[in-house]
Amino acid sequence: MTGWRDVERAEPEFARRVRALFDAHRHKTIATLRADGSPRISGIEASFTDGELVFGSMPHARKGADLRRDPRFALHSATIDPVEGAEARWPGEAKISGRAVAAGPIVDGAEGERFHADIAEVVHTHLDEKATMLVVEWWTPGRGLRRVERA
16 A cells, blocks of 8 residues: 555655645545446545545545445645736646545544545646746656656
């Protein structure tokens, strides 16, 4: 299993930027797979706790049922628009995909199920310093950090 601590150890600066994007806003978006294989997106809260990416599902929620049946997920940070005239300061957006691992009931707060992420890919999309190129950086456990720029 690849946890968040593995990303932090492998690429600390990249992990810091990605985590800052996820921590900047409370609500994120998660994609799961319905029983028929079609995608479902849902709002969700997630946190980085003890070196793990952790998220939950309320009792009887469809996203929890989706994750128990097929653990594949994609989690997206909040998306904000670049400020016109200050595009180079846009922090970008982040995505984490992998498999949800059931971690028992939520013990603090509302009732529900808790999941940890077995991370397959982490992505940070942003602009270069001059705001002339889109930069996509992505990390996987097997290939490490890669980067591509697009005009």
